[in-house]
Amino acid sequence: MILNMNFKNNKYYFECINCNIQYSADEVQYLCPVCNAENITGLPPKGVLKTIYQYNNIKIDLNFNSLKKTGFIDLLPIKSNISLPFLKTGNTPLYSLTEFEGKKLPFRVYLKDDSHNPTFSFKDRASALVSAYAKEQGLDTIVAASTGNAGSSLAGICASQGQKAIILVPEKAPKAKLTQIVMYGAKIIPVKGNYDDAFDLSVKASEEFGWYNRNTAYNPFTIEGKKSVSFEIYEQMKFDIPDRIFVPVGDGVILSGVYKGFEDLLKLNIIDRIPCIVAIQAKNSDNLVRNIGRQPFEIRKSNTLADSISVDVPRNFYMAKDYLKRYNGETVTVEDDDIIKASLLLAKNAGLFVEPAAATAFAGFLSFYLSGKLLPDSKNTVLLTGSGLKDIDSVQNYIDIPKAILPNISELKKLI
Ligand SMILES: Cc1ncc(COP(=O)(O)O)c(C=O)c1O
Ligand SMILES: [Zn+2]
Known part of the structure; x- marks a missing residue:
């Protein structure tokens, strides 16, 4: 089932890693519809999409520095780097x-x-691109299920982009990550259950409300x-x-x-x-x-x-x-x-x-x-x-923070 052969002229298209069917990004956003229909809840999804670029067209006159000069735009599913957040993502030491x-x-x-x-996590690399894509497509609300980092990342990146983030988290997630989500002004929705329950609900919410979904792997970007x-x-x-x-x-x-x-x-x-x-x-x-x-x-x-x-x-x-x-x-x-x-x-x-x-x-x-x-x-x-x-x-439990001492040298000597 190839939905539209013209997409082969587009900058990029998707290929299902399971059945190899190719799709235009205009027609499919998340998992391969054919394989997803056969997916069983509670097992890894089979139809994750890989993004394929027009490598033969890019190759002309190309070297790494020329790619870098343009911010690798030939290898990104967005029209312009201007859509990326102003927060400095990537280029880490x-x-x-x-x-x-x-x-x-x-x-x-x-x-x-x-x-x-x-x-403060790797996840910003994904959130920045998803957010930029959403901006170009006029999608102003992005939802994600997350155990912590993806959610806090999406919340921060969306805050910088003027986008609305809705983060579904399982009840048990480290407090710092939950705090980040709230501080960045995202809508946080704790879900009774585990990450998988939050994941399924976020997918249903995307379908119901038209929110763009950043779930890991589900969104190929x-x-x-x-x-x-x-x-x-x-x-x-x-x-x-x-x-x-x-x-x-x-x-x-x-x-x-x-x-x-x-x-x-x-x-x-x-x-x-x-x-x-x-x-x-x-x-x-x-x-x-x-x-x-x-x-x-x-x-x-x-x-x-x-x-x-x-x-x-x-x-x-x-x-x-x-x-x-x-x-x-x-x-x-x-x-x-x-x-x-x-x-x-x-x-x-x-x-x-x-x-x-x-x-x-x-x-x-x-x-x-x-x-x-x-x-x-x-x-x-x-x-x-x-x-x-x-x-x-x-x-x-693995470190020892000693109790306070009186501020004199003999007390100090006992500790060093
Ligand atoms: C800090 C950190 N390291 C590693 C991972 C693992 O990444 P993945 O789930 O893509 O394998 C994650 C994912 O949440 C993460 O937040
Ligand atoms: Zn497939």
Whole structure:
């Protein structure tokens, strides 16, 4: 079922990752209608759409710098960068970590610090693009179901764009993230139930009220927004490709965004290989990596302190799986204790305090390091996806804030 063949002349179109049917963006907004009709509630959706550009047309006279000069507009589903928020999204720092626990590291480690985004998480990359698209289409209300970061991100970005954000959250979400949503002036709607219940309600609300929906993976532009991190890593590494990129995984959209960015560059012949991407999940929330290579899909109730990656039904399971298989990605799971340990070590050794989901990526890197998997001189990048200030409760049991002392030297001496 190809709805309209003329769309092949458009700047971009969609392709369903399951049935490969292609659609014009004028006709389909979210999931592939054919595959979605067969989706079973409570299982990952099959018909997530991939955004395809006219790579052959773009290729003429192209190099990375010319793409960058135009803000990568040829690789974005919007008409103009002017539609993006004025808040500075992306272009986050990439730090080189040369020493760890007093030892010089035998390989290169780069830390991509996405807590530098306006609402302090990676999710701003997706929200900014979704918001820009909505602005161009005259859609002034955007809804999202979120466990915290996507919602606080959409709320902040919409505030900067004069758009209305409606955020459906499950009852249990870290207070800092809920506070952000309210502070940014979004309409927050706590939903009795879990993320999946909030997700389903947001989809119904979009249908009922015509609100534009930003749900992760459901809206294909969440993947397109997130891919910008790959362009930045490539440039910040002086046009080199890392050997490995460590990515924390919940729904698998960040992972797919990282792949999509490199894949776009590959299709344009700007790079000649895709880096090895390591998908890291918490051991007790491993529904994405555990189900790669197994049938039928089996859900285990997730239970990790890394709330952002505590996911029962990974919304982008099939795309993430395809990418990991096609480009020889790797997977690893880490215990919650390892996540907290990694968080403490990263903070002490690099001055970067990240939230548990982000520390999961560093824990994955440490597990590779400690098991001798990282070759000398190899280049490793770790994606730090959110600020530690978003969830200070999760580390409270692992740190000790001493009681106040009398302000004299002898009391001070007892503490140092
Ligand atoms: C801080 C942080 N890290 C990692 C992730 C995982 O991203 P994804 O669900 O796309 O796999 C999220 C998602 O909410 C997040 O907020
Ligand atoms: Zn399909």
